[in-house]
Amino acid sequence: MRxxxxxxxxxxxxxxxxxVMKILQQQExxxxxxxxxxxxxxxxxxxKIVASMMEMGIVSEVGIITGSSDNRRSxxxxxxxxxxxxxxxxxxxxxxxxxxxxISGKMYTQTETKFPLExxxxxxxxxxxxxxxDMLKKYENVVSIGLAVPGPYxxxxxxxxxxxxxxxxxxxxxxxxxxxxxxxPVFIEHDANAGALAEWFFGGHGQSLHTLAYFLVGEGVGCGxxxxxxxxxxxxxxxxxxxxxxxxxxxxRCECGNYGCLEMYxxxxxxxKKAQKYVPxxxxxxxxxxxxxxxxxxxxxxxxxxxRLGNQKALDVVxxxxxxxxxxxxxLINGYNPDVIIIGDVVSQGGDLLMPxxxxxxxxxxxxxxHTRVQxxxxxxxxxxxxxxxxxxxxxxxxxxxxxxxxxxKWGPGK
Amino acid sequence: MRxxxxxxxxxxxxxxxxxVMKILQQQExxxxxxxxxxxxxxxxxxxKIVASMMEMGIVSEVGIITGSSDNRRSxxxxxxxxxxxxxxxxxxxxxxxxxxxxISGKMYTQTETKFPLExxxxxxxxxxxxxxxDMLKKYENVVSIGLAVPGPYxxxxxxxxxxxxxxxxxxxxxxxxxxxxxxxPVFIEHDANAGALAEWFFGGHGQSLHTLAYFLVGEGVGCGxxxxxxxxxxxxxxxxxxxxxxxxxxxxRCECGNYGCLEMYxxxxxxxKKAQKYVPxxxxxxxxxxxxxxxxxxxxxxxxxxxRLGNQKALDVVxxxxxxxxxxxxxLINGYNPDVIIIGDVVSQGGDLLMPxxxxxxxxxxxxxxHTRVQxxxxxxxxxxxxxxxxxxxxxxxxxxxxxxxxxxKWGPGK
Numbered sequence: 110m111r112x113x114x115x116x117x118x119x120x121x122x123x124x125x126x127x128x129v130m131k132i133l134q135q136q137e138x139x140x141x142x143x144x145x146x147x148x149x150x151x152x153x154x155x156x157k158i159v160a161s162m163m164e165m166g167i168v169s170e171v172g173i174i175t176g177s178s179d180n181r182r183s184x185x186x187x188x189x190x191x192x193x194x195x196x197x198x199x200x201x202x203x204x205x206x207x208x209x210x211x212i213s214g215k216m217y218t219q220t221e222t223k224f225p226l227e228x229x230x231x232x233x234x235x236x237x238x239x240x241x242x243d244m245l246k247k248y249e250n251v252v253s254i255g256l257a258v259p260g261p262y263x264x265x266x267x268x269x270x271x272x273x274x275x276x277x278x279x280x281x282x283x284x285x286x287x288x289x290x291x292x293x294p295v296f297i298e299h300d301a302n303a304g305a306l307a308e309w310f311f312g313g314h315g316q317s318l319h320t321l322a323y324f325l326v327g328e329g330v331g332c333g334x335x336x337x338x339x340x341x342x343x344x345x346x347x348x349x350x351x352x353x354x355x356x357x358x359x360x361x362r363c364e365c366g367n368y369g370c371l372e373m374y375x376x377x378x379x380x381x382k383k384a385q386k387y388v389p390x391x392x393x394x395x396x397x398x399x400x401x402x403x404x405x406x407x408x409x410x411x412x413x414x415x416x417r418l419g420n421q422k423a424l425d426v427v428x429x430x431x432x433x434x435x436x437x438x439x440x441l442i443n444g445y446n447p448d449v450i451i452i453g454d455v456v457s458q459g460g461d462l463l464m465p466x467x468x469x470x471x472x473x474x475x476x477x478x479x480h481t482r483v484q485x486x487x488x489x490x491x492x493x494x495x496x497x498x499x500x501x502x503x504x505x506x507x508x509x510x511x512x513x514x515x516x517x518x519k520w521g522p523g524k
Numbered sequence: 525m526r527x528x529x530x531x532x533x534x535x536x537x538x539x540x541x542x543x544v545m546k547i548l549q550q551q552e553x554x555x556x557x558x559x560x561x562x563x564x565x566x567x568x569x570x571x572k573i574v575a576s577m578m579e580m581g582i583v584s585e586v587g588i589i590t591g592s593s594d595n596r597r598s599x600x601x602x603x604x605x606x607x608x609x610x611x612x613x614x615x616x617x618x619x620x621x622x623x624x625x626x627i628s629g630k631m632y633t634q635t636e637t638k639f640p641l642e643x644x645x646x647x648x649x650x651x652x653x654x655x656x657x658d659m660l661k662k663y664e665n666v667v668s669i670g671l672a673v674p675g676p677y678x679x680x681x682x683x684x685x686x687x688x689x690x691x692x693x694x695x696x697x698x699x700x701x702x703x704x705x706x707x708x709p710v711f712i713e714h715d716a717n718a719g720a721l722a723e724w725f726f727g728g729h730g731q732s733l734h735t736l737a738y739f740l741v742g743e744g745v746g747c748g749x750x751x752x753x754x755x756x757x758x759x760x761x762x763x764x765x766x767x768x769x770x771x772x773x774x775x776x777r778c779e780c781g782n783y784g785c786l787e788m789y790x791x792x793x794x795x796x797k798k799a800q801k802y803v804p805x806x807x808x809x810x811x812x813x814x815x816x817x818x819x820x821x822x823x824x825x826x827x828x829x830x831x832r833l834g835n836q837k838a839l840d841v842v843x844x845x846x847x848x849x850x851x852x853x854x855x856l857i858n859g860y861n862p863d864v865i866i867i868g869d870v871v872s873q874g875g876d877l878l879m880p881x882x883x884x885x886x887x888x889x890x891x892x893x894x895h896t897r898v899q900x901x902x903x904x905x906x907x908x909x910x911x912x913x914x915x916x917x918x919x920x921x922x923x924x925x926x927x928x929x930x931x932x933x934k935w936g937p938g939k
Binding site for chain 2: 358367
């Protein structure tokens with residue numbers, strides 16, 4: 110825990126393979142010289158590491174490329190990303206989604222399954238497992254499964270501590286349910302951590318980020334924080350529960366026991382409730398086609414649409430939500446000092462309407478030295494950040510321990 | 525930044541020396557077998573590492589000891605802590621303190637110097653530097669200087685962003701002032717980070733901690749957070765500014781620009797202001813002996829004393845402060861999920877009066893899974909945590925890079 114664990118030569122080799130793999134995961138094609146420069150290792154050392162990775166099937170040569178800095182011609186290297194496929198599983202209220210990806214973030218397929226809130230969890234889990242087994246049969250290069258669940262998720266116990274409106278799920282042990290079921294390693298993170306990893310690995314933010322905050326504003330409100338390449342987890346894995354940080358300690362009580370939690374003011378449900386009170390005429394009917402009930406995402410989009418058309422009451426509702434998202438950003442900046450905050454999930458679909466207010470709040474409330482440094486953006490991932498994040502959760506592990514997931518390794522598909 | 529830096533064999537050796545040194549720093553006497561077990565390295569590897577560290581003068585043998593687990597007799601090893609002395613410097617409002625320590629936390633000497641708020645910073649800095657030079661002459665094993673300053677401290681710029689009531693200090697570049705002045709490496713942290721390092725290295729909390737939060741409640745309010753052996757810093761080094769996290773986003777404006785900052789409700793100044801309003805009769809006269817003005821620490825202690833004697837109004841004031849310290853703990857738990865929160869600095873002197881309320885607030889507001897896991901304590905360091913923390917800031921670097929600070933290393937005293 111205190112960094113007092115020793116390292117031996119095979120740890121060293123694996124750390125260096127991991128460094129090479131992370132560079133190739135981000136840059137697609139690189140020469141050995143490029144990699145040597147970025148890792149700070151000698152070209153001789155890189156030649157040796159790359160040779161072992163080529164032998165393991167992780168890396169291939171792709172012909173001659175021209176260096177970006179020195180214009181010298183050299184052999185290009187690329188990651189055999191498709192040799193490391195991942196099944197990502199998003200578990201959420203009333204739905205789960207599955208996707209097959211590779212470690213470069215390429216998506217091969219995805220499915221989405223809805224279920225009623227009151228459904229027996231075992232029935233839902235069985236359906237989920239069956240779909241995973243089917244995908245494992247079809248995609249033979251799957252090396253790992255990543256699962257994203259709503260937070261706060263207790264990592265050692267394998268269960269979700271608070272799931273609004275889904276109390277029967279509190280006792281489900283996700284580790285037990287999934288670790289034994291498949292011949293592949295399964296990694297589980299809560300949705301906001303997963304989203305942060307998705308932005309980190311697939312978001313194209315470049316390699317210079319120090320601290321990335323993914324601010325999830327959806328059914329729930331949460332945050333995933335990556336500092337110097339690692340998730341900030343806390344002892345039970347439930348750090349950064351921004352949704353349950355109080356913005357008014359004397360405010361109304363939250364389901365979690367705390368008072369005035371941020372989640373109560375700017376989640377999709379909060380937006381929906383405000384809309385029902387102030388602009389019910391903008392909401393679609395509660396019952397959609399075929400008895401399907403209105404999802405809060407649809408409700409949010411209806412309000413955003415009305416606001417874009419100039420409905421003043423809708424604009425006021427949206428502005429109020431945006432102010433609280435802004436307060437959340439202020440807390441993130443003073444509490445975690447990230448260089449980028451990426452806002453994602455349902456509510457962020459109102460990005461163009463929200464951003465001016467968010468930036469105004471931040472500018473007004475944060476000292477200039479910090480607010481001029483931080484970038485605040487709406488996520489522009491092309492895949493649902495939580496599903497993508499489920500895949501990124503497993504990708505993170507593959508990139509940390511390349512040899513373990515190669516054909517020759519302990520968990521490799523060859524075994 | 526993404527963990528894509530390669531490691532070579534000398535990095536590996538240094539990491540292993542660091543692991544051995546951290547174990548000996550915590551455990552005083554250990555056998556090679558103990559160290560092998562704790563690091564996970566082979567005994568042959570440890571024998572080799574220890575030999576190099578004995579040659580460098582970092583470690584000595586201390587005769588035969590009996591193993592705690594197996595009762596086997598073996599040669600004991602101990603850190604030559606006095607070979608690595610540190611000068612710790614605490615810079616605060618109206619005073620600075622200096623101390624000479626070694627990396628085991630033993631104190632050799634300390635001094636304290638007061639200065640008026642309006643004093644020219646250059647005069648204060650000159651006095652501080654002169655004292656450091658005098659100590660360097662007297663203590664020849666000093667390998668490094670650690671400095672603790674009030675936060676938020678901007679690590680790249682070397683300056684303090686907000687220092688309440690001391691605006692002339694905003695432009696002082698501490699890095700420039702100190703890095704060139706001495707032949708020793710100087711390391712600077714803000715006070716709460718320094719306090720966290722003091723608790724980590726000298727607090728005797730054992731080696732099993734995952735995440736430690738040091739909650740500074742003094743003139744200012746702040747927090748230092750150590751996760752898996754490393755400070756959580758953020759991109760500019762100003763993460764965990766808990767004092768400027770809002771507990772009421774619609775509350776009064778703080779000097780930092782934010783509204784309803786925690787610092788406004790439970791700092792020493794806040795306690796003092798409340799006391800002036802509700803129990804002025806309990807405060808000592810504003811002017812003490814010899815024209816010295818009342819310090820907020822004295823004011824706080826006077827209120828705590830009155831409360832201990834049963835003064836109901838003083839008890840009410842203290843309870844209100846304790847509630848806000850409790851809210852701060854709730855934010856720390858939901859925001860960082862530490863396994864221990866240690867409350868230190870001026871206000872914590874009312875520990876016995878504060879703790880029942882703090883624990884009650886936490887129990888009421890945090891989900892059971894988290895509040896039953898976290899320990900909340902008052903700091904019981906025997907040295908001022910900020911001064912001790914200044915020394916711990918440099919100790920941290922020595923333990924990370926043992927050979928650099930040994931006689932043979934780049935920064936060693938032999939050079």
